[in-house]
Amino acid sequence: MNKKIVLRDDQMPLQWYNVVPDLPGGLKPPLDPETKEPMGPEKLAAIFPMALLEQEMSAERFVDIPEEVLDILKIWRPSPLVRATTLEKALNTKAKIYFKNEGVSPVGSHKPNTAVAQAYYNAREGIKRIATETGAGQWGSALSLATNKFGLECKVYMVRVSFEQKPYRKSIMHAYGANVVASPSEETNTGRAIREKLPDTPGSLGIAISEAIEDAATREDTNYSLGSVLNHVILHQSIIGLEAKTQMEIAGDYPDVIIGCCGGGSNFAGLAVPFVPDYLEGKKIRFIGTEPASCPTLTGGELTWDFGDTAQTTPLLYMHTLGHDFIPPGIHAGGLRYHGMAPIVSAMVRDKIVEPIRLQQLECFQAGVLFAQTEGIIPAPETCHAIRGAIIEATREPDEPKTILFNFSGHGLIDMASYDKYFAGELEDFDYPTEQIAESMAKLPKL
């Protein structure tokens, strides 16, 4: 039996899939924070290229993938679909578990799928420099790789705690020629203001986003780039699920359950959305998004209008949020520490297509170690949340021969410090952050 299904370069999807026109309840467009009116592309054109804004608002179900983008994705794509046979045996389950291995990219995660596309469109429209934020460093690495391929400069505002604790990530960005600074930094008004108020802050993704947007908005040659949340990001990530559909077909199988971990929502949605049309036509599929108990955006937040960043500079997005001021307690899955959630994923939760579940970090690391010791690959801490979800599904009714597909969003080789803490017994589960959520929800913008 084939352990995994690989595709040739010439079997790659030639179009991305846009789920927005298929969402039963539709999607509310972003609002201008000043006028509270729907925001047209002209105002956002200061920080995004027109091609991406068109994709952001597109009602087309399919969008051609430019050849220049495909050429770079082919460095590692199509990614393998692997049957986790050894994990199945260890769990003593009749469920079949498949995973899509996005860890094979040069930076070890799914993030370059959209980074390459975003760098391409920016370069095509004459932009010379891109500013962005990064939490754990996965997104910054991905964008550094992508901008370098198109001859763009890259400026990365990296959440301070990660900047200090994850030096390898910084080095990877340097190898791709990027300029990396700890956030809050001295280089923006937002950064300086926060440093004055909170000199010891570990930083947050919300703060780093504000800095990157300010950088892009104040420089003519510079645009901004976001690694998750937005519609065009999920469009680009749909390549994961499109490949997986072809691969499942070759395997002669079809998923009953599709699982991914949710930070901003892009890796989960990237795998899930291409299966949504089948679901809407009556196919029984359960979509499960797993999130950390310390940052429970989908299970503990509210679906409402909020800013994407701390400094309240982004448009208002209609999404699940814990409040733009929410700073989650320090869990080691840095990529899941975001107060908001992609509007697309939020809408799918609202429409009862997606079931969110909340997980503690110890059960997730335990799942990750079991995965490493069965399937041989060490998962990123974020990915451990998807694996834990798959294990819960596979062992809930172990005699039911269901087919589970999850997104292996990235490997953990660059996050081993978290595993060290786990093995040393230094990690603990978190109480539900009731007070922090109440405090930040009180600061939601009034409409």
Place this chain on the structure above:
Amino acid sequence: MNKKIVLRDDQMPLQWYNVVPDLPGGLKPPLDPETKEPMGPEKLAAIFPMALLEQEMSAERFVDIPEEVLDILKIWRPSPLVRATTLEKALNTKAKIYFKNEGVSPVGSHKPNTAVAQAYYNAREGIKRIATETGAGQWGSALSLATNKFGLECKVYMVRVSFEQKPYRKSIMHAYGANVVASPSEETNTGRAIREKLPDTPGSLGIAISEAIEDAATREDTNYSLGSVLNHVILHQSIIGLEAKTQMEIAGDYPDVIIGCCGGGSNFAGLAVPFVPDYLEGKKIRFIGTEPASCPTLTGGELTWDFGDTAQTTPLLYMHTLGHDFIPPGIHAGGLRYHGMAPIVSAMVRDKIVEPIRLQQLECFQAGVLFAQTEGIIPAPETCHAIRGAIIEATREPDEPKTILFNFSGHGLIDMASYDKYFAGELEDFDYPTEQIAESMAKLPKL
């Protein structure tokens, strides 16, 4: 055009290729250090399983790969063959450059190819525990992965300087359940003796080998495992070249030049040996082994009998050596810091099949950064030596449309500290270690 050639699981080679019977000048068997007579398998059976000893001495050209081994290799194999089109453009060369990407394994290098086979044969013969050494940590990670798959305990003696400078490697071994200790350690007579004499020694691969062999020789349940140098290791690594041959055929091409970096010789030989029969039948192929100027085993050593380890406990191998006492100056390609060379590679140099060339570390890091910024993948410092070799060949006669194939033995994501030093200008080239070589060569065993 396809950027890379991938094979399906069911296109994997089912047999390894053993080059020994095809070597024109033959191979001298190892000698018993006490009697100076050829050493039979019985004495080595204390630390190796019979199946591996049979492979070590085998005159068969092909050996079946056990299904249990294939099943585990399929986690990441067959590995992709990639055309380095962007690098070619940057070099302005008409040469075609292909690389075999062994960085896709779960630990990021080619090492698990033999680790899995070795763990399998040990487990099949009832062994419960394996002791080994590791330099930079690539081999220790690979064996930890492999032993874990077969339920064996794993004890790794890790060269002290790497143990301290590469904590992530240690964590990876822990994730696979291995027990790792800095070498020289307090756990063996060899280790204790060296610590008493040289309390501040950074350790060396030769010392760590001695410790692991002592561990294995003094415990009934324990065998020893070596990650390079030996014939059976190169047999297992031949899967690299066997796959590459099939892939080059699919690409409609054939290599004029085959290049690999040489530490113990196994990644280079693994790619090269399956092409040797064609060479012997008259096909024009140049085989180039690249080595660091600070540890110039092939270009500065002598082909003679020497021990594989510092404590003089191994059989005497007929190989290129700088003397078993040689401790190279600190270069950052830890995997290339070995005083000896695989007898198979040594014989191929003697028979003028392989041309060795010597490279400085700065030119290699420069090549590695160029590779990262063209092909998108950050190479391990060892692999930079192969890339530098490929660049030299591609730019020597840039108008000649030759086909170059090199082994991308591993990615550098876990070795970014070396790149940091390179970017900070803290690395320098080394003078040829004339005195150290003379000193250690004076201590070669007398026959």
